[in-house]
Amino acid sequence: MNWSTPSELRAQLRRRWERGDWLREAVSPGLAWPLRLPLKTPGAGDLGERFEAVRAWAAEWMQAAQEAPQLRLQWRDWKHRVQGAQRLPVAVLLEDLPQALAWLGRTREARRFEALWQHTAQAQPLLLPWLHKRPLQALALAEDWPRLLAVVAWLQANPRPGVYLRQVDAAGVDSKFIEAQRGVLSELLDLALPAEAVDAGAGGVARFNRRYGFLDKPLRVRLRLLDAALQGLPGCRGLADLTLDAASFAALALPLARVFITENETNFLAFPPQPQALVIFGAGYGFEALAQAPWLQRCAVHYWGDIDTHGFAILDQLRACLPHATSLLMDRQTLLAHRAHWGEEPEPVRHALTRLTPDEVALYDELRLDRLQPRLRLEQERVGFGWLQARLQRGFAATAT
Numbered sequence: 001m002n003w004s005t006p007s008e009l010r011a012q013l014r015r016r017w018e019r020g021d022w023l024r025e026a027v028s029p030g031l032a033w034p035l036r037l038p039l040k041t042p043g044a045g046d047l048g049e050r051f052e053a054v055r056a057w058a059a060e061w062m063q064a065a066q067e068a069p070q071l072r073l074q075w076r077d078w079k080h081r082v083q084g085a086q087r088l089p090v091a092v093l094l095e096d097l098p099q100a101l102a103w104l105g106r107t108r109e110a111r112r113f114e115a116l117w118q119h120t121a122q123a124q125p126l127l128l129p130w131l132h133k134r135p136l137q138a139l140a141l142a143e144d145w146p147r148l149l150a151v152v153a154w155l156q157a158n159p160r161p162g163v164y165l166r167q168v169d170a171a172g173v174d175s176k177f178i179e180a181q182r183g184v185l186s187e188l189l190d191l192a193l194p195a196e197a198v199d200a201g202a203g204g205v206a207r208f209n210r211r212y213g214f215l216d217k218p219l220r221v222r223l224r225l226l227d228a229a230l231q232g233l234p235g236c237r238g239l240a241d242l243t244l245d246a247a248s249f250a251a252l253a254l255p256l257a258r259v260f261i262t263e264n265e266t267n268f269l270a271f272p273p274q275p276q277a278l279v280i281f282g283a284g285y286g287f288e289a290l291a292q293a294p295w296l297q298r299c300a301v302h303y304w305g306d307i308d309t310h311g312f313a314i315l316d317q318l319r320a321c322l323p324h325a326t327s328l329l330m331d332r333q334t335l336l337a338h339r340a341h342w343g344e345e346p347e348p349v350r351h352a353l354t355r356l357t358p359d360e361v362a363l364y365d366e367l368r369l370d371r372l373q374p375r376l377r378l379e380q381e382r383v384g385f386g387w388l389q390a391r392l393q394r395g396f397a398a399t400a401t
Contacts, residue, residue: 003057004039006064009092012037013104023135025097026110027117035094036074042088054088061089070099113139123149126192141184147172151185152192159197160213182208219246219289222281226274230254241269246289254278258396259296260328261318262304263311264381272389284314291321300396304328307335308377309349312356312364319355329383329391332363335372341382345375 016022025031039061042054065071074091094100101107113131116138120127127149131138141148150170155161161168165175178185182205189212190198202211209216222243244252257276262268268281280290282305290296301322305311307330318325350368353361366372 002040003042005057006060009037009039010103013100017104017106018136020135022097022101022104022106023110023113023139024132026101026114028132029097031097033094033096034072035100037092037094039089039091041076041090058088068103070094070103109139112142116142116145119145120149124152124192127152127188130187130191137184144177144181147177148181148185148188151178151181152188155189155197155212156192159193162213162215164215165209186211219292220244221246221249221289222268223249224268224271224279225254226260226271226277226279228273230256230276230278246292249289250293250295252293252295256295256299258300258302260302260304261325262380263306263314264379266381267304267388270385272392274392282314287318287321290318296322297324301325302328302396303330304380305330306377306379307363307367308345308379309364309368310345311377311380312353312360312367313349315360316353316355323355326396327357327360329380329388330363331359332366334383334387335363335378337387338378338383341378342373343377343379343382345377348375 013022042050042057061073065073072093072095073089074093075087076090077087094103097110098107101110113135117128117131120131138145147170150173151168154168154170154173165178168175168178186205186208193212197213199211199213208214220243222241224241255276256278258274260271260274260277260279261282262271262279263282263284265281268279271279282303301318301324303315303318303325304327305314311330315325315327315330345367348368353364356364367376370376
């Protein structure tokens, strides 16, 4: 039997709620009422073969209509040659939206959404399309909605403000609130602000500040000078561990010939002295701070990462801003010499990389295609320190110009 039941009808109406249809109807009516919901009903054959089941089905609907006065049943009269005259429900009629909401138990939420709509229509009418598109999300944000509108109004009054989020002076708003709601705020601000106040090239939550003209935390570079003969910064002695903002790093004027980048902090701290060189503590993917330093183009740059797929993917990304960068201890000889220290990479990269040398591509393919061992990795801190020292003592045949 595939006859409609009251629970199935309620589920059908609930799905409309979950799509936001009833909330949209509450503020932008478009349905013809009363709303007729046809039922899958027994046929003539069922009356003869399953008469008791048909009677029970009709009784279930009559009981549902008695318990929920919002439901009005539409009937059809049958004349059956064996069972005689019968009357069965064929549709449910809902007189209006309040009745549909009442049957679902959603009256209170709908009224709250209507209040949000009315408030927004007065305060920020440009945001009404967002409410219409995402009514359930708006309802979930009801407690925070006044603060969201306050941020929108503040930016309308202060487009591309050139300040930190902490300096936004809107009622009830702090920087943590803005940071937590950047996704929603991006959608609202794109509707509410003029095009010239939005940097369309800065997409995604991570670029929220740039998109709307806020100051970002300065990018920082952590480094160690590897040559005691190099003149360090005032007040710093020996091969100090320094952290500079990106602008200060870009302005360094030192007689450097080599720069080493390593992803492991212990390797960074223990990296051996080298003439006219410094070492940078890498930060995985992302080299925006290094890209701002033109003097790096005149130095030989050596990247030392893990021998795994992500290590080569990071090297590939580094070469987008420093094409002349070479890899250090990321070769097959190093990998095979440290077989006892092989580990497993949790989520390997599988796509092709376009900026690797032929030897690097060959090793990367062995890793991503699991030719030596599934998910193989050799973390850089597991490479023998003597192996590093020997490599540095051999020197480097090629030097950047």
